[in-house]
Amino acid sequence: MVKNTHNKLILNKAREMGIVCKPLIPGCEDFIELSYQGKNIIINKTRTHKMSLMAGLLAKNKDASNLLLRRRGLPVPDYIVVSETNEEAKLFLKAYGLVIVKPLDTSRSLGVTLGIRKEDELVHAIKTACLYSEKVMIQKYVEGTDYRVLVIAGKVIGVLEYRPAFIEGDGRSTIEQLIHELNVDQLRRNSVGETGSFQTIKLESQHLLMHLKGQGKAVADILEQGNRLELFSTGNILADEISEIVMDQSALICRFNANIAIEAANALNIDVAGIDIRCKDITLPLDEANGAILEVNALPDMIDPHLFFQGSSPDVFEIYLQYLFEE
Numbered sequence: 001m002v003k004n005t006h007n008k009l010i011l012n013k014a015r016e017m018g019i020v021c022k023p024l025i026p027g028c029e030d031f032i033e034l035s036y037q038g039k040n041i042i043i044n045k046t047r048t049h050k051m052s053l054m055a056g057l058l059a060k061n062k063d064a065s066n067l068l069l070r071r072r073g074l075p076v077p078d079y080i081v082v083s084e085t086n087e088e089a090k091l092f093l094k095a096y097g098l099v100i101v102k103p104l105d106t107s108r109s110l111g112v113t114l115g116i117r118k119e120d121e122l123v124h125a126i127k128t129a130c131l132y133s134e135k136v137m138i139q140k141y142v143e144g145t146d147y148r149v150l151v152i153a154g155k156v157i158g159v160l161e162y163r164p165a166f167i168e169g170d171g172r173s174t175i176e177q178l179i180h181e182l183n184v185d186q187l188r189r190n191s192v193g194e195t196g197s198f199q200t201i202k203l204e205s206q207h208l209l210m211h212l213k214g215q216g217k218a219v220a221d222i223l224e225q226g227n228r229l230e231l232f233s234t235g236n237i238l239a240d241e242i243s244e245i246v247m248d249q250s251a252l253i254c255r256f257n258a259n260i261a262i263e264a265a266n267a268l269n270i271d272v273a274g275i276d277i278r279c280k281d282i283t284l285p286l287d288e289a290n291g292a293i294l295e296v297n298a299l300p301d302m303i304d305p306h307l308f309f310q311g312s313s314p315d316v317f318e319i320y321l322q323y324l325f326e327e
């Protein structure tokens with residue numbers, strides 16, 4: 001029985017398309033074998049035979065990938081790499097005033113601390129990041145909203161926006177009720193009974209309660225009509241503690257930024273890539289004032305695109321499988 005969500009979705013779509021799909025090794029989901037019209041392909045989630053080992057290693061090392069992106073003239077925030085809190089790290093914080101600390105060679109948001117302003121926060125963030133990697137990256141904080149651009153075979157398939165969770169008042173419901181409604185809306189169930197990346201907002205969360213208190217609010221309060229309330233602060237907080245609202249913004253990205261995402265994937269020679277961009281306005285070209293590329297992911301999540309791409313947006317798993325069997 002297949003348990004991994006990516007593999008379940010690939011299996012379901014493959015069967016719809018007449019592709020024979022099964023684990024290469026019974027009881028092991030690391031490798032999935034696909035067979036279609038006499039051609040056999042083995043995949044590992046979104047990792048394919050078309051991506052080299054070197055490309056995956058380069059994407060995992062944030063220093064190496066940033067170097068290659070800069071060589072292409074692509075916008076990357078200033079950063080340094082350290083293994084401890086030293087004078088260079090302190091001077092970097094002083095120079096930029098607001099930074100992010102992240103492990104150098106891990107994926108997802110593990111050990112990433114946002115919105116660091118003070119030296120004691122920097123020390124703690126570096127210690128946290130070092131739990132996951134021997135070296136850490138200190139990066140200039142980029143103002144704006146987070147976007148994930150999914151690129152397959154040199155084409156932008158779609159764009160998702162990730163925004164720290166917020167609610168909007170209707171003049172009748174309490175904050176608690178509005179949070180419950182948000183949880184229900186975001187935790188959309190897909191065809192195999194799994195959910196995307198959204199983390200359920202827990203009313204007992206101390207971070208949530210303290211943030212509400214700082215705004216003079218409590219969960220029992222009724223939020224006024226049209227009043228928008230941010231549920232998370234992005235100051236000195238671990239990235240994986242923030243629940244984010246996911247929205248399809250595929251129609252908004254300008255051609256310039258779409259080309260930048262494609263170029264970023266090409267710079268690392270990654271065929272299926274998730275390009276993380278933070279910017280103030282995705283409809284305007286990226287520049288020093290508007291935003292930058294934060295990361296290139298060589299094993300991008302396709303569950304969120306599957307769940308949240310809307311309207312005329314494509315079926316990402318169908319496109320992925322079609323690409324695998326292209327000549």
